[in-house]
Amino acid sequence: MINNNTHIVFDLDDTLYKEIEFVKSAYLYINSYIKSRYSIDLSKSIKKCLENEINFFDLINSKLNQNQIFPIEKYLELYRFHYPKIKLSDDTTFFLDKILSHNIDFSIITDGRSVSQRNKITALGLRHLAKNIIISEETGFEKPHLNNFEILNRIYTDKKLIYIADNTSKDFLAPNILKWNTICLLDNGQNIHKQNFDLEFNYLPKLKITNLKELIVL
Ligand SMILES: [Mg+2]
Incomplete structure (x- = not known):
């Protein structure tokens, strides 16, 4: 493949x-x-927030005095624009090393805010590795609009394009329409958006995988 x-x-x-x-x-x-x-220090309760037992902003409001609480916009700004401590999993690193060592390039198409998504990409060490980084806030088009996919269609006219993603409600429709290959990385239980495969054919990926390493047949 x-x-x-x-x-x-x-x-x-x-x-x-x-x-x-x-x-x-x-x-x-x-x-x-x-x-x-x-x-x-709220750090001891953060685990419960991540497990959806408590809402993080409710937690803040319950622990701070009225005169200590910032407007919600301040927290959202910190949330969206902080430089994140995130890293690639070993399997993802292995997969990227493998394709790059075979001179197979990759790009990223993502929905979201420019600063947030670029911070994530830089923190993951991908800023200089990805050939093209296409972010919805920068182009003005969100998935499932065709626009961001057509940008790469115009660049890679002689290549077979593959989109690897996770969100069945919006990720695969546009690349399917453009006859790309589409691959869904299945939720391991940690995903923010749950996956639904009970959808119209055009929304569905051509292939489902549990690990990127499954794609290596080089
Ligand atoms: Mg996603």
Whole structure:
């Protein structure tokens, strides 16, 4: 499936890394911000927030005095624009090393804010490795719009394009329409968006995998 005639395109969140790790990083960052100002440490409760037992912002409101609480916009700003502590899994690193060593390039198409997504990509060490980084806020088009996929269609006219992603509700429709190969990385239980395969044919991936290493047949 993957050879020198292939250009691989990845989604970012819950495909190249688990988005829950970004959420954890953001909560810890907000916690350090609060701690440095009020010496209140919420870190022991963050695990419960990540397991959806408690809402993180409710937790903050319950622990801080009225005059210590920042407007919600401040927390959202910290959440979205902090530089995250996230990293690639060993399997993803192995897969990327493998394709790059065979001179197979890759790009990223992701929905989200420019600063947040670029921070994530830089933190994952992919900023200089990805040939093209296409972010919805920068182009003005979100999945499942065709636009961001057509950009790569125009660049890689002689390549077979593959989109590897996780979200069945929006990720695969456009690349399917453009006759790309589409591959879904299955949820290992940690994904933010749950996967539903009970959908119209055009929304479904051509292949499902549990690990990127399954694609290596080089
Ligand atoms: Mg995703």
